[in-house]
Amino acid sequence: MKVMALFGLVEYQDAPPEVRAVYDDIMATRKTTWINNFWKAIAPHPETLKRTWASLKQVMAPGALDPLTKEMIYVAVSVTNQCGYCIASHTAGARKAGMTPEMFEELMAVVTMANATNRMVNGYQVEIDEAFRGEWPS
Amino acid sequence: MKVMALFGLVEYQDAPPEVRAVYDDIMATRKTTWINNFWKAIAPHPETLKRTWASLKQVMAPGALDPLTKEMIYVAVSVTNQCGYCIASHTAGARKAGMTPEMFEELMAVVTMANATNRMVNGYQVEIDEAFRGEWPS
Amino acid sequence: MKVMALFGLVEYQDAPPEVRAVYDDIMATRKTTWINNFWKAIAPHPETLKRTWASLKQVMAPGALDPLTKEMIYVAVSVTNQCGYCIASHTAGARKAGMTPEMFEELMAVVTMANATNRMVNGYQVEIDEAFRGEWPS
Amino acid sequence: MKVMALFGLVEYQDAPPEVRAVYDDIMATRKTTWINNFWKAIAPHPETLKRTWASLKQVMAPGALDPLTKEMIYVAVSVTNQCGYCIASHTAGARKAGMTPEMFEELMAVVTMANATNRMVNGYQVEIDEAFRGEWPS
Amino acid sequence: MKVMALFGLVEYQDAPPEVRAVYDDIMATRKTTWINNFWKAIAPHPETLKRTWASLKQVMAPGALDPLTKEMIYVAVSVTNQCGYCIASHTAGARKAGMTPEMFEELMAVVTMANATNRMVNGYQVEIDEAFRGEWPS
Amino acid sequence: MKVMALFGLVEYQDAPPEVRAVYDDIMATRKTTWINNFWKAIAPHPETLKRTWASLKQVMAPGALDPLTKEMIYVAVSVTNQCGYCIASHTAGARKAGMTPEMFEELMAVVTMANATNRMVNGYQVEIDEAFRGEWPS
Numbered sequence: 001m002k003v004m005a006l007f008g009l010v011e012y013q014d015a016p017p018e019v020r021a022v023y024d025d026i027m028a029t030r031k032t033t034w035i036n037n038f039w040k041a042i043a044p045h046p047e048t049l050k051r052t053w054a055s056l057k058q059v060m061a062p063g064a065l066d067p068l069t070k071e072m073i074y075v076a077v078s079v080t081n082q083c084g085y086c087i088a089s090h091t092a093g094a095r096k097a098g099m100t101p102e103m104f105e106e107l108m109a110v111v112t113m114a115n116a117t118n119r120m121v122n123g124y125q126v127e128i129d130e131a132f133r134g135e136w137p138s
Numbered sequence: 139m140k141v142m143a144l145f146g147l148v149e150y151q152d153a154p155p156e157v158r159a160v161y162d163d164i165m166a167t168r169k170t171t172w173i174n175n176f177w178k179a180i181a182p183h184p185e186t187l188k189r190t191w192a193s194l195k196q197v198m199a200p201g202a203l204d205p206l207t208k209e210m211i212y213v214a215v216s217v218t219n220q221c222g223y224c225i226a227s228h229t230a231g232a233r234k235a236g237m238t239p240e241m242f243e244e245l246m247a248v249v250t251m252a253n254a255t256n257r258m259v260n261g262y263q264v265e266i267d268e269a270f271r272g273e274w275p276s
Numbered sequence: 277m278k279v280m281a282l283f284g285l286v287e288y289q290d291a292p293p294e295v296r297a298v299y300d301d302i303m304a305t306r307k308t309t310w311i312n313n314f315w316k317a318i319a320p321h322p323e324t325l326k327r328t329w330a331s332l333k334q335v336m337a338p339g340a341l342d343p344l345t346k347e348m349i350y351v352a353v354s355v356t357n358q359c360g361y362c363i364a365s366h367t368a369g370a371r372k373a374g375m376t377p378e379m380f381e382e383l384m385a386v387v388t389m390a391n392a393t394n395r396m397v398n399g400y401q402v403e404i405d406e407a408f409r410g411e412w413p414s
Numbered sequence: 415m416k417v418m419a420l421f422g423l424v425e426y427q428d429a430p431p432e433v434r435a436v437y438d439d440i441m442a443t444r445k446t447t448w449i450n451n452f453w454k455a456i457a458p459h460p461e462t463l464k465r466t467w468a469s470l471k472q473v474m475a476p477g478a479l480d481p482l483t484k485e486m487i488y489v490a491v492s493v494t495n496q497c498g499y500c501i502a503s504h505t506a507g508a509r510k511a512g513m514t515p516e517m518f519e520e521l522m523a524v525v526t527m528a529n530a531t532n533r534m535v536n537g538y539q540v541e542i543d544e545a546f547r548g549e550w551p552s
Numbered sequence: 553m554k555v556m557a558l559f560g561l562v563e564y565q566d567a568p569p570e571v572r573a574v575y576d577d578i579m580a581t582r583k584t585t586w587i588n589n590f591w592k593a594i595a596p597h598p599e600t601l602k603r604t605w606a607s608l609k610q611v612m613a614p615g616a617l618d619p620l621t622k623e624m625i626y627v628a629v630s631v632t633n634q635c636g637y638c639i640a641s642h643t644a645g646a647r648k649a650g651m652t653p654e655m656f657e658e659l660m661a662v663v664t665m666a667n668a669t670n671r672m673v674n675g676y677q678v679e680i681d682e683a684f685r686g687e688w689p690s
Numbered sequence: 691m692k693v694m695a696l697f698g699l700v701e702y703q704d705a706p707p708e709v710r711a712v713y714d715d716i717m718a719t720r721k722t723t724w725i726n727n728f729w730k731a732i733a734p735h736p737e738t739l740k741r742t743w744a745s746l747k748q749v750m751a752p753g754a755l756d757p758l759t760k761e762m763i764y765v766a767v768s769v770t771n772q773c774g775y776c777i778a779s780h781t782a783g784a785r786k787a788g789m790t791p792e793m794f795e796e797l798m799a800v801v802t803m804a805n806a807t808n809r810m811v812n813g814y815q816v817e818i819d820e821a822f823r824g825e826w827p828s
Contacts, residue, residue, distance in 0.1 A: 006262050008825050044653070055251060076211045077256065080215050081253065082496055085266050086255065088270040088271065088401065089267070101459070106203045107211065113212075114211070114228075115215060118215065119355045119358075120180065126176050127175060142549070144549065182377070220772055220773055229677075246675045253667045254665070255664070256667070260631055260639055261631040261639060263643075274421050281539055283791070327607070331607070340516035345483055349521065353491070357532045359772055393452070397497060400419055412560075498815075501815065518558075519597045525813065526813075527806070532805070537765070537769040537801065539781075589819050604807070611796075612800070626800060626804045629767070629770050632770045632771060636818065640819075641818075644821070653826065662767075666780075667771065669776065674773065675696075676697070680774065680778050681778075683724070683782070684726070685778065
C-alpha cells in the first residue's frame with residue numbers, strides 16, 4: 001500500500017533541485033541517509049519546505065539548551081496536542097539524542113502531571129499569586 | 139481585593155492539622171516559607187490536596203531528569219494548554235531552578251515550533267514512517 | 277467599569293422584541309429573573325442568539341440524563357478547554373442543580389485523571405484493543 | 415500483526431511479580447479476566463503502572479458520584495481531547511456501567527454544545543458576571 | 553473489512569423515512585449522489601442527525617462569507633483540533649468549492665503561524681493592549 | 691498600572707537599533723504609527739523578534755488568499771485555542787481589513803460548528819471515507 005499524504009510524497013530522485021538542496025541539508029545536519037515523510041509531504045510546496053526547515057534547523061540547533069532537552073520538549077508538546085506522527089518521530093529523535101527509557105518515563109510523568117494540574121487550577125478558579133507576577137529582571 | 143478561588147483560600151493559621159502537614163512538607167521540600175494559591179485553593183478538599191502533592195512531589199523530584207528540565211517541560215505543556223496560572227507559577231519555578239533568559243527564549247522557540255508542525259503534519263495528512271514504528275528495545 | 281463584550285451587552289430594556297422573547301424564555305426555563313452576560317453579548321446577532329438558545333434548551337433539558345449530570349459534563353468539557361467564563365457559569369449552574377462540594381471534588385478528580393491518561397496513552401503509543409472495537413449492538 | 419506500543423505489551427505470563435500484583439488487582443476490581451492494552455503498555459515501567467492504577471482506582475471508585483457518571487465524564491474529556499484509545503475504552507466502560515444508547519446520545523449532545531459555546535464566549539469576548547464570581551460558601 | 557462506527561453505518565436502503573429525508577436533503581443541497589460516513593454514523597440517532605444537519609446547512613450556506621471561505625475556516629479549526637476525519641472531509645469540501653493547492657498552502661501557513669504565536673503570547677505573558685479592548689461600534 | 695509582560699515591554703525610544711528596525715518595518719507594513727504589546731514583549735529577545743516578524747510578514751502578505759481571509763483564519767484558530775490576546779488583536783486586524791459584523795457572526799458560527807462536529811466524529815468513532823483519502827492530483 002502506498003503511504004498517503006495529501007499531495008503524495010516527493011522522493012529524492014523525482015525532486016527538483018531546490019527540493020533536493022533542502023533534502024541534502026536535512027541529511028547532512030542530521031547525519032542520516034534518509035528523509036522522513038513529513039518533509040516529502042510538504043515538498044510539493046517548496047517555499048513551505050524551505051521556510052519550515054530553515055526555522056526547525058535554527059530552533060533545534062544546540063544553544064542554551066542541548067538537543068536532547070529540545071527533543072523532549074518537542075515530545076511534551078506533541079503528546080499534549082495528541083499528534084501521533086509528531087510523537088512517533090520526536091520520540092525517535094529524542095532516543096537518538098540519548099533519551100533512556102528512564103528519562104522517557106519521567107518525561108511522561110511530568111507531562112501527565114502538568115496536563116492534570118492545568119485543569120485543577122482552572123476548575124478551582126485560582127488567581128495568580130502576586131509573587132508570580134513580577135517581571136523577570138525585577 | 140480578596141484573591142478569588144472557588145472555595146476561598148485556606149491560610150496556614152486557619153488550616154486543620156492534616157492540611158498544615160502538607161503545607162509544612164511543601165515548604166520544607168521547596169525550601170521556602172510560603173505556600174502559593176494553588177495549594178490553598180484545593181485545601182478545602184484535604185484528600186485532593188494530599189494526593190496531588192504526593193504525586194507532584196514524586197514526579198518533580200530529581201531522577202533521570204534534573205529539576206530544571208522538569209520545570210521547563212511543565213512550562214511547555216502549560217503554554218500549549220494556555221493555562222495562565224501554570225505558566226506564571228512554573229516559569230517562576232524554572233527560574234528558581236536556574237533557567238536563564240536565553241534558555242527561556244529557546245524553550246519558547248521549541249514550543250512554538252512544535253505547536254506549528256503538529257498542525258502541518260495533520261493538515262498535510264502525513265502517515266507515520268515505518269522507521270518510527272519499531273518498538274524501543276528492537 | 278463597564279462590563280466588556282465585543283459588541284457590548286444588550287440589556288432587556290434596550291432589546292428589540294425578538295431578543296426580549298428569547299430573554300423571557302431563558303428566564304422562564306431557568307426560573308430566574310436575570311440574564312447572564314453570554315446571552316446579552318451575542319444578542320446583537322439575534323439569529324445567533326435564537327439558534328444558540330434553541331439548541332442549548334433542547335440539549336440541557338432533562339431526558340435520559342438528569343440536569344445535574346448534564347451540567348457536570350459541561351463543567352468537565354469547559355475545564356478541559358480552559359474556558360474561564362464557561363467554568364464559572366456552569367459550576368454555578370451545577371451547584372444550582374444540586375452539586376455538593378464532595379461531588380465537585382470527585383468531578384475534578386475524574387477530569388484531571390482523564391486529562392492525564394489521555395496523554396499517557398498517546399505518549400506510550402498504545403493501539404486500541406480489539407475488544408473495544410466492536411459495534412454497540414453486537 | 416503484533417499490537418504496537420512503544421515498549422511492547424507485557425503479558426501476564428511474562429510479567430514480574432510486582433506487575434502481576436497490579437494486573438490481579440485490576441481484574442479483581444473490574445470483575446474481568448483480561449487486561450486492556452493501556453496497562454500492558456505502561457507495565458515496562460512498574461512504578462508508573464502502580465502509581466497510575468492506584469490513582470485511577472481511587473478516583474473511579476463509587477463515592478459522591480456513581481461509576482456510570484464518572485465513566486461518562488471520562489468520555490466527555492476524552493472526546494474533547496480527541497484521544498481515540500480513551501474514547502473507545504471509556505465508552506466501553508460506560509456501557510458496562512449501564513449507559514444506554516439514549517444516554518450516549520445526550521452525552522454527545524452536551525459535549526458538542528459545550529465545545530461550541532466555549533468558543534463563542536471567547537470569540538465574543540464576554541466577561542464573567544459578578545454573580546458567578548462569589549465563592550461557594552457565600 | 554467493514555467500515556467502523558460505534559453504532560455502525562445506516563445505509564440509505566435500510567434507513568427509516570425520517571433518515572432518508574435528511575439524506576435526500578444532504579444530496580440535493582450538495583449536488584452529490586452519496587452520503588459520507590459521518591451522517592450514516594449518527595443516523596441511529598435521528599434527532600441528532602436532524603439537528604446537526606439543520607445547523608450545518610444553515611451555517612455553511614452562502615451569506616456574508618462565501619462557501620469556500622467557510623470550508624477553509626472549517627479546515628483551520630479541524631487542523632488545530634487534530635481531527636483526522638474532519639481534516640480529510642473538509643479539505644475535500646474546500647477543494648470542491650474551488651480551493652487551489654496555492655490557497656491550501658497559504659491556509660496551512662496561517663494556521664501554523666497562529667498556533668505558534670498563540671503560545672508565544674501566553675508564554676511571554678502579554679497583556680491585551682487598551683486599543684484592542686474598545687467595543688466594535690465605538 | 692504598568693502593562694505586564696514577562697520581560698517588560700521595550701518601548702521604541704528605549705530600543706536598540708536592530709529592534710527599532712523591526713518596529714519601523716511593522717509600522718510601515720501595517721501603515722500604523724504604533725506597535726502592539728506582543729512585539730514589545732518579545733523584543734528583549736531580538737532574534738525571536740526578527741524571526742517571528744519575518745515569518746508573520748511573509749505569511750500574512752496578500753497572495754492566493756486575501757488579507758481579510760487570512761485574518762479571519764487567524765481569529766478562527768485563536769478562538770479554538772482560547773487565546774484571549776490573539777482573539778482581541780486579530781479581531782481588530784480583521785475589522786481593519788474589512789470584516790463586517792455580519793461576517794464576524796458567520797465566522798463565529800462556522801468556528802463553533804466545527805468545534806462541535808470535530809467532537810461528534812470522534813465520539814461516534816467514524817472512519818474516514820475512501821472517497822476522502824485520494825490524493826489531491828488524482
